[in-house]
Amino acid sequence: MKTKHIALFPLLLAFFLLPACAQQSSKENLTEFPPVITDPAHYNELTPKEERVILHKGTEMAFSGAFHNYKESGTYICKQCNQPLFRSDDKFNSGTGWPSFDDFIPGAVKEIPDADGQRTEIVCSNCGAHLGHVFFGEGFTKKQARHCVNSVSLDFVPLFNDAEKAQHPDNGIQPLSEYIKGKGYEKYEQATFAGGCFWCTEASFDLLQGAVDVISGYSGGKKDYPTYEEVSSGTTGHAESVAIFYDPAVISYETLLHAFFIAHDPTQLNRQGPDVGTQYRSAIFYHNDAQKASAEAYIKELEQSGKYDKPIVTEVAPYTNFWVAEDYHQDYFPNHPENPYVQRISKPKVEKVKKAFPDILKDGHGQ
Numbered sequence: 440m441k442t443k444h445i446a447l448f449p450l451l452l453a454f455f456l457l458p459a460c461a462q463q464s465s466k467e468n469l470t471e472f473p474p475v476i477t478d479p480a481h482y483n484e485l486t487p488k489e490e491r492v493i494l495h496k497g498t499e500m501a502f503s504g505a506f507h508n509y510k511e512s513g514t515y516i517c518k519q520c521n522q523p524l525f526r527s528d529d530k531f532n533s534g535t536g537w538p539s540f541d542d543f544i545p546g547a548v549k550e551i552p553d554a555d556g557q558r559t560e561i562v563c564s565n566c567g568a569h570l571g572h573v574f575f576g577e578g579f580t581k582k583q584a585r586h587c588v589n590s591v592s593l594d595f596v597p598l599f600n601d602a603e604k605a606q607h608p609d610n611g612i613q614p615l616s617e618y619i620k621g622k623g624y625e626k627y628e629q630a631t632f633a634g635g636c637f638w639c640t641e642a643s644f645d646l647l648q649g650a651v652d653v654i655s656g657y658s659g660g661k662k663d664y665p666t667y668e669e670v671s672s673g674t675t676g677h678a679e680s681v682a683i684f685y686d687p688a689v690i691s692y693e694t695l696l697h698a699f700f701i702a703h704d705p706t707q708l709n710r711q712g713p714d715v716g717t718q719y720r721s722a723i724f725y726h727n728d729a730q731k732a733s734a735e736a737y738i739k740e741l742e743q744s745g746k747y748d749k750p751i752v753t754e755v756a757p758y759t760n761f762w763v764a765e766d767y768h769q770d771y772f773p774n775h776p777e778n779p780y781v782q783r784i785s786k787p788k789v790e791k792v793k794k795a796f797p798d799i800l801k802d803g804h805g806q
């Protein structure tokens with residue numbers, strides 16, 4: 440079973456990978472930023488304590504600032520000029536008592552040799568406010584950089600305001616519409632399938648030319664913003680699903696259906712192999728009448744072919760919603776080849792699809 444004990448491993452991994460992979464979040468700018476001030480005559484007024492650090496390059500006492508242990512999602516901006524400097528996604532706990540970031544917003548931070556002749560000072564690229572220092576190669580994160588910043592040099596703009604927070608929990612789940620915003624997928628069509636563990640389903644469709652993006656998530660359920668744990672409990676009605684954005688000029692919906700039925704067993708009711716529960720049911724969530732007709736016709740054809748000795752139990756239902764799963768579930772198969780579940784369960788399924796469609800595999804997946 441993939442649930443619980445194996446799920447703990449990706450959770451731990453996600454904890455370490457998050458700073459690197461959470462940057463593609465499209466959730467920015469949901470709360471308003473104060474305008475960046477470029478005229479020095481209008482900089483925000485500073486308290487004497489702030490002046491000592493920002494203007495005179497002082498250092499606040501370790502563990503004394505407001506942000507060294509701050510964990511809210513949002514953006515850190517310059518106290519003096521409001522320029523956005525660091526994202527909470529790049530913040531990590533260094534244990535030093537100062538806020539630490541392994542990256543900064545491109546162009547926002549300038550490095551200059553410190554007057555002590557050894558360290559590298561970091562300042563706001565807009566107003567020159569002293570922020571702190573940057574240290575490299577210490578091994579804290581993959582990026583090997585620690586931007587050690589005084590809390591007093593920063594202000595914070597939360598990702599969500601209170602009203603949005605109430606209806607938009609920051610739990611790593613996004614509506615599909617938000618996730619694809621700005622990606623230009625309007626010109627493609629969407630197919631949505633559930634065929635057991637989405638790690639396998641995603642990897643199977645990812646092989647095929649014309650499948651522009653395959654996204655793992657939760658579909659066909661009732662609760663908004665459902666987490667993996669909630670869906671795994673089997674109580675939300677969602678199925679682990681994939682949303683496929685495909686170019687109909689390159690691959691047809693019929694071919695996707697064909698691949699879907701190769702990649703999973705449509706005769707297993709509410710399970711796929713070791714994974715048991717309605718969240719692993721076989722389902723086609725159609726987006727229009729043409730998809731519905733194709734799905735029903737293909738299932739009928741399969742039933743008449745005698746390929747299966749048991750009835751096909753695939754649910755054919757109208758598409759209602761799709762919640763993009765937590766970051767660590769995306770591209771799980773290529774990212775975790777060593778995972779025993781991937782080895783034993785996912786790989787054989789993906790290999791079956793590879794074998795069935797040798798002529799339409801993306802480059803790099805050929806035999």
Ligand SMILES: [Zn+2]
Pocket residue numbers: 517518519520521522563564565566567568
């Ligand atoms: Zn500034």
